[in-house]
Amino acid sequence: MRNSNKFQIVIPLDTKAVFATFAAILPVALALTLPPRAAAALPVAQGFAVERWYPSSPGAAWLVADDINQGGRLGGILSATGGVAQQPLVAGSGSNALAAVQRQSQVGIALGVTYDRFRLSLRLNSPVQGYGQSGTVGGYTYIAPQVTLGSHPDTFSDVTIGLDARWLGTPGSALRLGASAQLVVPSGDRRDYLTDGTFRAFGRLLVAGDHGSLMYAGSLGIHVRPLQSAAPPSSPKGHEIVFAAAIGGKAWTTQHAQLSVGPEVFGATALSDLLGAQSTAVEALLSARWEQTEVVGARWRAKLGIGVGIVHAFGAPMWRTVLAIESLQRAEGPVKHNSNVATVAEEDGHDPQAK
Amino acid sequence: MVLSAAGAVFAAALVLQGIVLGLSSLAYADAGKPAAHDNEAFDVMNFLTDRGLHDIEAEPWNAYGQFTYISSWKRPFAAAYTNLGGSTNSMSPQAERSFTGSATMYVGLRLWAGAEAYFVPEIIAERPLSQLTGLGGAIQNGELQKNGTSTPQIYRSQTFIKQTISLGGSRQTKTSDPLQLGQTVDSHRIVLIAGNFTILDFFDKNSFAGDVRQQFLNMAFLTHAAYDFASDARGYSWGGVAELHWDDWAVRVARMTPPQNPNVLPVDFRLAKYYGDQMEIEHRHTLAGQPGAVKLLGYRNREWMGRFDQALAAFAADPAKNATTCQNYNYNSGNATAPDLCWSRRENTKMGIGLNVEQALSEDIGIFARGMISDGQTEVYAYTSTDRSASIGLTARGTPWRRPFDIAGLGMGVGWISSNHAAYLAAGGIDGFIGDGNLHVGAENVEELFYSFNFLRTIWLTADLQRIGNPAFNSDRGPVTILGARIHAEF
Incomplete structure (x- = not known):
C-alpha cells in the first residue's frame, strides 16, 4: 500500500480510552432500540420527572456543560447542589394555563472519582419542596x-x-473531545413529579476547550426516555435529544483562585416531535464560579447560576437559581501516559504563567 | 413508588469505593474491649494510606461501606388465641421466615477547622414476621423498619454537620471509621451536631450491645427497649445535639423531630411544639486495668399521642368510640368491642430514665447492662411498645481458640408494660405493634446466643438463636423460637 501523509491528520487517540468510551455508550445505544413504552391513558395526568436541568458531573466546571478537564492521579469529588425552579410545569396556555408544579426545589449530593481522563460519579437528589x-x-x-x-x-x-x-486533548487544551453515559435509576413517587418511574439513560458527545482567558464547552446527546405520555398536555413524549453550550471567561484571577463567568444554554426536544412547541424546552443560565486553582491536595469550587426558560415546554421554568459547592481532592503526582509524562500543571489545565 | 431495581445503585455505590480503591475490611467488631481502627486491615482507607494517597491520622475525607443480610426462621408456637375479636396485631403462630438486606456507604468530609460533614445513603429490602406485629421490645432483627418492603428502597439515612470547639486538655486520638474522620481532638471540647441522623449515633452507645450488624440481632439489645426516642419509621430523624467532653466525663443534650403520626415516615418540623428531648451524662473509667463506662440517660417527648387510660375512659363512656369507628389516624383494628388510642390523641408527654453500663473484663471479653423506666401512660410513638426494660449480656472474641476476629455473644432482655397499658390491651385495644384481643400479662423476655465466624478478614457469617417468652407481654402465647443467620461485610 502506498504510504502518504499528505492529507493525514494525526490525532493522539488513546486506544484504551476510546474503547472505554464506546463501552460506556453501548448500553445507551442498545436501549435506544427499545420502543418507547406508552403510558396507560388515564383521566388523571400521571406525574413524571419534570426537571430538565441535568447537572454536569461532579468535578465539571460548568453547571450544565462538562469541561472534561479531569486529569492527574486518583481524585475524589464531593459536591452539594441546590436548586429552585419556578413554574417548571405549566399545562395549557393563556387563560387555561395551570401551574401544576408551581415550585420545585431539590438538594443533590454527588460523589465522583477521577483517574487520568476518566470520571465515575453517583448523584443522589433529595426533594425539599x-x-x-x-x-x-x-x-x-x-x-x-x-x-x-x-x-x-x-x-x-x-x-x-x-x-x-475524555479521548482527545489534555486538560486545559484548546480542544477536548469526550463522551459521557449516565444511567438514571428510578426512585421516588411519580405523583411528586420527581421520577418517570422507569430507568432512563443519557449518552452525550462532549466538546470543550480553553484558550487564554476564554473557555467553552458543549454537548449533544440522546436521552433514552421510555415514558411517552402523548395525550396529557405538557408531558414527556419519549426519547429526547439533549444539548448544551457554554462560553465564558476568567473575570478575576489571583495566584490561588479565579472567578469565571459565562452563560450556558441548554435544552431538550422529543425525537417524536422534533422542535415541537410542546416537546422542546430551552433554558439560559448565567453562571459564575469561584474556584481554588491548586492542582493537588484539597480545593474548593462554588458555582452560582441564575436563569430563565426561553422555550417553555415542561422543565423550562419561569426562572431558576442554582448553587453548587464542590470539594475536590487529588493525590500528588502526574499520571504516566503511553507517550509522555505530563506535568502536574499541564494535567490540571492551569498554567501558572497565564493570567 | 419505590426504586424498582435499586441494586444498580448499590452496585454503583460499591463501585465508587471498590473498583478504584480495592476491596478491604474494617477493624474488629466491638467485642471485648473497644478496638481502635485496625491499621493492618486491608480496607479502603488503609489501602490509600499505604500508597501515600491518604493521611488516615488527619483525614480530609473518608469513605466506608457495609453490606448485611439477615434471615430469621420462626418455628410454630402455641397460642391460646390469635387476633381475638378482630384485633390485628398478633404474631402468627405459624412458621414464618423474615429477612433484611442492607447496604450502606459512609462518606465523611472535613469542611474547615473543626468541622466535618457526613453523608450516608443506604438501601434496604426486608420482609418482617407477621407484618412486624406481635412483639413488644423483643423484635428479632433490629434492622427491620416499619415501612419496609421486599422491594429495595434507597434513602438518605444520615446527613449532618459536626463542629468541634476545642477547649484544651490532653490530646485524644479519633480513629478513622464510618461517621468519624481520623484526627486528634482535645479532651476538653464542645461538639455541636445538626442535621439528619439517628439519636443512637450519639446517645446510649455501648461497645458490647448496640450494633445489629455485628453483635446481637434482637432489638432488645440495640438500645433500651423502653427508650421511645423520636424518630421516623426507619429510626432516623432531624435535629441537633450538643456535647461537652471533659476528660472522662461527657454531657450531651439533643432535640429531635418526632414523626407526624405514631410510627410513620413523615416527620414534624415544628420543633418548638413537638419534639423529643434527651440528656445523657457519661463517665468513662478504668476498673482493674480495663475500660468501662456508665451512662445515665433521660428523655422527654412532647407529641400528639394517645393515653391508655383516656382511650379506655372514652370507650367506657361511649362504646361507639371503639377501634372500628375512629376516622383519624388509627391502626385499622377490626375489633368493635375494643377501645382505641385514636380517640385519645392529643398533646401529651412521655418520659423515661435509664442506665447503661459497659465493662471490659479482659482484652477479649466485655459485659453490659441496661435498664430503663418510662412512664408507660402513652402509646409507642417511634420505637417499641415496651414501658420498662432491662438487658444484660456479654460478648467475647475468639482469641482463646485462635480466632481473634470471631465474635460470640450471650444476652438476656426483659420488658414490661404499665398497668394502664395492660388494661388497654386486655380490653382488646392495639397500639402500633401489639394487641392480641386479650391479655394475660407477663414480662416479655428474650434470650439470645450468637456466634460470628470471620473469614477473609472482611466478612462475618453468624448463627443466631433466640427464644422469646410471653410475646407481646401475653403469657397466653409462646414461647417463640427463632433461628437466625447473618452475613455481614465491611470495606
Whole structure:
C-alpha cells in the first residue's frame, strides 16, 4: 500500500480510552432500540420527572456543560447542589394555563472519582419542596405535588450513575473531545413529579476547550426516555435529544483562585416531535464560579447560576437559581501516559504563567 | 413508588469505593474491649494510606461501606388465641421466615477547622414476621423498619454537620471509621451536631450491645427497649445535639423531630411544639486495668399521642368510640368491642430514665447492662411498645481458640408494660405493634446466643438463636423460637 501523509491528520487517540468510551455508550445505544413504552391513558395526568436541568458531573466546571478537564492521579469529588425552579410545569396556555408544579426545589449530593481522563460519579437528589395547582387541562386532571422535607424526610428522587471520558486533548487544551453515559435509576413517587418511574439513560458527545482567558464547552446527546405520555398536555413524549453550550471567561484571577463567568444554554426536544412547541424546552443560565486553582491536595469550587426558560415546554421554568459547592481532592503526582509524562500543571489545565 | 431495581445503585455505590480503591475490611467488631481502627486491615482507607494517597491520622475525607443480610426462621408456637375479636396485631403462630438486606456507604468530609460533614445513603429490602406485629421490645432483627418492603428502597439515612470547639486538655486520638474522620481532638471540647441522623449515633452507645450488624440481632439489645426516642419509621430523624467532653466525663443534650403520626415516615418540623428531648451524662473509667463506662440517660417527648387510660375512659363512656369507628389516624383494628388510642390523641408527654453500663473484663471479653423506666401512660410513638426494660449480656472474641476476629455473644432482655397499658390491651385495644384481643400479662423476655465466624478478614457469617417468652407481654402465647443467620461485610 502506498504510504502518504499528505492529507493525514494525526490525532493522539488513546486506544484504551476510546474503547472505554464506546463501552460506556453501548448500553445507551442498545436501549435506544427499545420502543418507547406508552403510558396507560388515564383521566388523571400521571406525574413524571419534570426537571430538565441535568447537572454536569461532579468535578465539571460548568453547571450544565462538562469541561472534561479531569486529569492527574486518583481524585475524589464531593459536591452539594441546590436548586429552585419556578413554574417548571405549566399545562395549557393563556387563560387555561395551570401551574401544576408551581415550585420545585431539590438538594443533590454527588460523589465522583477521577483517574487520568476518566470520571465515575453517583448523584443522589433529595426533594425539599414541591407544590402547585391542581386542576383540569385538556381533559386531564392534574394533581399538584405536595412535597416538603417533613413529608419526605429521607427520599432520594432519581439516582444517576455516570461515566465520563475524555479521548482527545489534555486538560486545559484548546480542544477536548469526550463522551459521557449516565444511567438514571428510578426512585421516588411519580405523583411528586420527581421520577418517570422507569430507568432512563443519557449518552452525550462532549466538546470543550480553553484558550487564554476564554473557555467553552458543549454537548449533544440522546436521552433514552421510555415514558411517552402523548395525550396529557405538557408531558414527556419519549426519547429526547439533549444539548448544551457554554462560553465564558476568567473575570478575576489571583495566584490561588479565579472567578469565571459565562452563560450556558441548554435544552431538550422529543425525537417524536422534533422542535415541537410542546416537546422542546430551552433554558439560559448565567453562571459564575469561584474556584481554588491548586492542582493537588484539597480545593474548593462554588458555582452560582441564575436563569430563565426561553422555550417553555415542561422543565423550562419561569426562572431558576442554582448553587453548587464542590470539594475536590487529588493525590500528588502526574499520571504516566503511553507517550509522555505530563506535568502536574499541564494535567490540571492551569498554567501558572497565564493570567 | 419505590426504586424498582435499586441494586444498580448499590452496585454503583460499591463501585465508587471498590473498583478504584480495592476491596478491604474494617477493624474488629466491638467485642471485648473497644478496638481502635485496625491499621493492618486491608480496607479502603488503609489501602490509600499505604500508597501515600491518604493521611488516615488527619483525614480530609473518608469513605466506608457495609453490606448485611439477615434471615430469621420462626418455628410454630402455641397460642391460646390469635387476633381475638378482630384485633390485628398478633404474631402468627405459624412458621414464618423474615429477612433484611442492607447496604450502606459512609462518606465523611472535613469542611474547615473543626468541622466535618457526613453523608450516608443506604438501601434496604426486608420482609418482617407477621407484618412486624406481635412483639413488644423483643423484635428479632433490629434492622427491620416499619415501612419496609421486599422491594429495595434507597434513602438518605444520615446527613449532618459536626463542629468541634476545642477547649484544651490532653490530646485524644479519633480513629478513622464510618461517621468519624481520623484526627486528634482535645479532651476538653464542645461538639455541636445538626442535621439528619439517628439519636443512637450519639446517645446510649455501648461497645458490647448496640450494633445489629455485628453483635446481637434482637432489638432488645440495640438500645433500651423502653427508650421511645423520636424518630421516623426507619429510626432516623432531624435535629441537633450538643456535647461537652471533659476528660472522662461527657454531657450531651439533643432535640429531635418526632414523626407526624405514631410510627410513620413523615416527620414534624415544628420543633418548638413537638419534639423529643434527651440528656445523657457519661463517665468513662478504668476498673482493674480495663475500660468501662456508665451512662445515665433521660428523655422527654412532647407529641400528639394517645393515653391508655383516656382511650379506655372514652370507650367506657361511649362504646361507639371503639377501634372500628375512629376516622383519624388509627391502626385499622377490626375489633368493635375494643377501645382505641385514636380517640385519645392529643398533646401529651412521655418520659423515661435509664442506665447503661459497659465493662471490659479482659482484652477479649466485655459485659453490659441496661435498664430503663418510662412512664408507660402513652402509646409507642417511634420505637417499641415496651414501658420498662432491662438487658444484660456479654460478648467475647475468639482469641482463646485462635480466632481473634470471631465474635460470640450471650444476652438476656426483659420488658414490661404499665398497668394502664395492660388494661388497654386486655380490653382488646392495639397500639402500633401489639394487641392480641386479650391479655394475660407477663414480662416479655428474650434470650439470645450468637456466634460470628470471620473469614477473609472482611466478612462475618453468624448463627443466631433466640427464644422469646410471653410475646407481646401475653403469657397466653409462646414461647417463640427463632433461628437466625447473618452475613455481614465491611470495606
